[in-house]
Amino acid sequence: MTIKKIFIAASLALSVAAAAYAEEAKAPAAGAAPAMSAPAAQGAPAATAAAPAPNAAASVATPAPATPAPVKKELKTNKTITIGMFMVIIAITMGVVVWAAKQTKSAADFYAAGGGITGTQNGWAIAGDYMSAASFLGISGLISLYGYDGFMYSVGWLVAYITVLLIVAEPCRNAGKYTLGDILSFRTSPKPVRAFAALSTVAVSTFYLTAQMVGAGKLMALLVGIPYKMSIIGVGVLMVGYVVFGGMVATTWVQIIKAGLLMSGAFLLSFLVMIKAGFNPIGFFTTIVSSPDIQDHVSKLVLKDGVILSGMDAGQRFLEPGLYLKNPLDQISLGMALVLGTAGMPHILMRFFTVPTAQAARKSVIIAMFIIGGFYILTTLLGFGAAIHLTPQGITAIDPGGNMATLMLAQQMGADIAPIIGDLFLAFLCAVAFATILAVVSGLVLAASAAIAHDIYVNVIKDGHADQHEQVFAARATSFVVGACGIMIGLAAEKQNVAHLVALAFAVAASGNLPVVILSLFWRKFNTAGVISGLLVGTIASIGLVMVSPNMTYPKVVAAGAKKVVVAMEKKQAALPAGQTLSEKDAKALAKAKVDAQQDGTSIVGLDKPIFTLKNPGIISIPLGFMAAILGALAFPNRRSEEMFDEVYVRQNTGLGMAKAVEH
Amino acid sequence: MAEKQYDWKAIAKNPKFVELHHKKTAFLFGWWIFSCVYYFLLPIGAAYTPGIFKVKIIGVVNFGYIFALSQFFVSWGIALYYSHVANKDFDRLTRELIDELHL
Numbered sequence: 001m002t003i004k005k006i007f008i009a010a011s012l013a014l015s016v017a018a019a020a021y022a023e024e025a026k027a028p029a030a031g032a033a034p035a036m037s038a039p040a041a042q043g044a045p046a047a048t049a050a051a052p053a054p055n056a057a058a059s060v061a062t063p064a065p066a067t068p069a070p071v072k073k074e075l076k077t078n079k080t081i082t083i084g085m086f087m088v089i090i091a092i093t094m095g096v097v098v099w100a101a102k103q104t105k106s107a108a109d110f111y112a113a114g115g116g117i118t119g120t121q122n123g124w125a126i127a128g129d130y131m132s133a134a135s136f137l138g139i140s141g142l143i144s145l146y147g148y149d150g151f152m153y154s155v156g157w158l159v160a161y162i163t164v165l166l167i168v169a170e171p172c173r174n175a176g177k178y179t180l181g182d183i184l185s186f187r188t189s190p191k192p193v194r195a196f197a198a199l200s201t202v203a204v205s206t207f208y209l210t211a212q213m214v215g216a217g218k219l220m221a222l223l224v225g226i227p228y229k230m231s232i233i234g235v236g237v238l239m240v241g242y243v244v245f246g247g248m249v250a251t252t253w254v255q256i257i258k259a260g261l262l263m264s265g266a267f268l269l270s271f272l273v274m275i276k277a278g279f280n281p282i283g284f285f286t287t288i289v290s291s292p293d294i295q296d297h298v299s300k301l302v303l304k305d306g307v308i309l310s311g312m313d314a315g316q317r318f319l320e321p322g323l324y325l326k327n328p329l330d331q332i333s334l335g336m337a338l339v340l341g342t343a344g345m346p347h348i349l350m351r352f353f354t355v356p357t358a359q360a361a362r363k364s365v366i367i368a369m370f371i372i373g374g375f376y377i378l379t380t381l382l383g384f385g386a387a388i389h390l391t392p393q394g395i396t397a398i399d400p401g402g403n404m405a406t407l408m409l410a411q412q413m414g415a416d417i418a419p420i421i422g423d424l425f426l427a428f429l430c431a432v433a434f435a436t437i438l439a440v441v442s443g444l445v446l447a448a449s450a451a452i453a454h455d456i457y458v459n460v461i462k463d464g465h466a467d468q469h470e471q472v473f474a475a476r477a478t479s480f481v482v483g484a485c486g487i488m489i490g491l492a493a494e495k496q497n498v499a500h501l502v503a504l505a506f507a508v509a510a511s512g513n514l515p516v517v518i519l520s521l522f523w524r525k526f527n528t529a530g531v532i533s534g535l536l537v538g539t540i541a542s543i544g545l546v547m548v549s550p551n552m553t554y555p556k557v558v559a560a561g562a563k564k565v566v567v568a569m570e571k572k573q574a575a576l577p578a579g580q581t582l583s584e585k586d587a588k589a590l591a592k593a594k595v596d597a598q599q600d601g602t603s604i605v606g607l608d609k610p611i612f613t614l615k616n617p618g619i620i621s622i623p624l625g626f627m628a629a630i631l632g633a634l635a636f637p638n639r640r641s642e643e644m645f646d647e648v649y650v651r652q653n654t655g656l657g658m659a660k661a662v663e664h
Numbered sequence: 665m666a667e668k669q670y671d672w673k674a675i676a677k678n679p680k681f682v683e684l685h686h687k688k689t690a691f692l693f694g695w696w697i698f699s700c701v702y703y704f705l706l707p708i709g710a711a712y713t714p715g716i717f718k719v720k721i722i723g724v725v726n727f728g729y730i731f732a733l734s735q736f737f738v739s740w741g742i743a744l745y746y747s748h749v750a751n752k753d754f755d756r757l758t759r760e761l762i763d764e765l766h767l
Contacts, residue, residue: 148729155732158736166692166695286723286724319728322710325707328712339700359751359755369743370740377733646675650675653684653685654684654758654762656675657670
């Protein structure tokens with residue numbers, strides 16, 4: 001107990017130190033302790049005014065001598081308030097960890113909170129586990145820049161829960177214990193099945209975790225100016241602290257707190273947006289269509305496709321599909337990965353082992369669906385609200401991907417009441433983003449650790465012969481190692497393109513995990529060979545297809561594109577009257593294109609150009625996963641697996657014999 | 665607690681269980697397929713029949729927007745309907761089965 005407290009204190013101290021260090025780097029004059037409050041003014045000069053002025057973007061592209069990147073317009077946060085709010089969140093969650101650590105005595109406590117989470121609590125925790133910073137900031141950004149397509153993109157993330165509700169939640173509660181391996185190994189040879197299930201869980205969690213960690217590092221750097229590496233270490237230390245000491249109880253409560261904060265933030269901000277629109281939804285949409293800035297933005301977007309639109313027609317186009325999602329097959333492929341992958345995500349499946357009954361599992365999914373769906377509907381208001389009040393031009397001036405739209409909107413909506421409220425509101429939403437990152441990464445670390453400690457160590461290496469003390473120790477040690485690996489991957493992947501990793505995680509879950517879960521629960525003839533071939537083929541197919549897809553970097557393709565830019569720019573230069581040079585922006589583009597045009601070589605798997613043209617592999621890899629699972633089972637029939645189907649089927653439908661699953 | 669030994673095969677043949685199993689399977693897979701079809705109409709429709717999506721319904725609000733918004737309400741509707749049927753029918757059948765088996 002004492003050692004635990006020392007560790008908790010140490011991780012708290014470390015994270016405070018991380019924040020303090022970051023401040024010192026930014027404002028060396030301030031001492032360590034006052035750095036918490038003093039340096040707001042020192043940090044400010046680099047940031048230009050946050051209120052967007054559309055035409056300012058081009059003129060500030062001069063490289064500053066001290067910094068490697070050009071000084072861009074950025075979002076100015078009040079660091080004192082923001083870091084103060086981060087500290088409050090760290091303090092509250094650390095309190096939760098200390099409380100949770102006292103309750104975590106057995107393996108069931110560590111992995112499944114002893115089955116003592118209620119349906120309502122679990123519903124909030126599922127929502128907290130699921131909605132990442134990408135949903136919070138990314139989707140509203142997409143809506144603010146591309147209108148309808150951003151909204152359409154968000155739909156699949158909710159519909160995915162129908163599969164969770166109808167097919168997996170209750171059977172998994174009734175048939176499983178802590179992990180995916182528990183469900184799959186019921187009537188198969190436990191050792192190989194658990195080993196493969198654990199590998200697939202670790203693969204999915206690693207992809208997702210890497211994307212989250214890199215996103216976290218970049219976001220923290222952008223929001224409060226903490227350097228990337230320090231952000232990763234700070235987030236990593238907190239995440240390891242939550243999981244190692246508090247296990248599932250702490251992770252659950254961190255997720256519940258985060259979901260509550262996220263919903264309050266989204267609700268409050270949408271409320272302010274609706275006040276401005278006079279609570280008239282039709283008027284709100286009319287404002288979008290008639291906004292000259294949005295009209296101008298859309299005209300430029302469609303001009304790239306050779307379409308000329310202007311005025312109200314261009315405004316109306318903002319509410320129609322096709323500005324962002326241009327490849328329908330890719331869309332359908334992503335939709336399949338979402339609808340089937342969510343139900344195969346190990347960290348989501350794991351949440352159903354924390355509730356006592358199938359009824360509670362059912363209730364938790366329904367509550368989660370209302371929270372998640374409600375959130376995405378509010379996101380529409382935020383995205384369109386940002387487009388109206390900040391203009392797409394203002395949003396892209398801060399971040400070309402639109403990820404800052406919600407935060408900018410919060411600052412402006414608050415500042416319209418009083419400047420300090422703008423700062424407070426922005427700081428609050430930054431804190432929500434911070435809590436969001438912590439909640440999602442903790443859930444992933446817990447899922448990966450459970451697979452390694454419970455499936456591989458306890459059941460494969462120790463044949464299930466490990467007492468409670470040893471199991472809990474193994475779980476904690478594994479979480480520590482998994483968390484440390486997560487930090488290292490995050491540090492190593494700073495310069496990597498990780499955007500496709502979230503889609504890849506869903507594709508692997510949909511093609512590898514979900515087919516074997518469904519077939520295990522519902523098909524009599526399913527067996528060991530089916531599980532292994534399904535997991536292997538589904539996982540390898542998704543990863544393989546992504547490796548040869550346009551997600552990878554193809555130097556020759558980049559060079560070909562750059563050559564075109566060089567030709568166009570040189571033409572432009574030649575057309576200029578004598579003595580004049582290209583504008584600074586064009587000159588920079590030309591210099592960059594000239595460098596890029598020299599690129600040669602192949603992608604990491606040795607290709608000149610992508611073989612598979614879609615970014616999302618689901619449409620091919622999901623059917624492959626199902627086919628491999630079915631063919632594998634048919635090729636190597638197993639009588640024992642067939643005979644045990646009655647038991648699995650009765651158990652998953654009725655919950656009979658479940659007490660064993662909880663107590664064991 | 666020493667675990668009770670159940671005769672799984674016998675339970676699986678129990679008429680109550682067979683009834684539960686049939687009702688549940690039809691309901692779950694039926695509504696699951698419905699929700700998938702309804703969802704995929706959105707990306708497919710947006711890509712191949714953009715004309716319909718552009719039809720204005722109320723003011724500037726078009727069919728595409730209403731259809732996307734309806735996805736949320738349809739999902740919630742299915743969830744609530746399932747919860748209603750499960751709480752009323754499936755749970756009752758399960759309880760009756762367990763009572764009948766004197767477990």
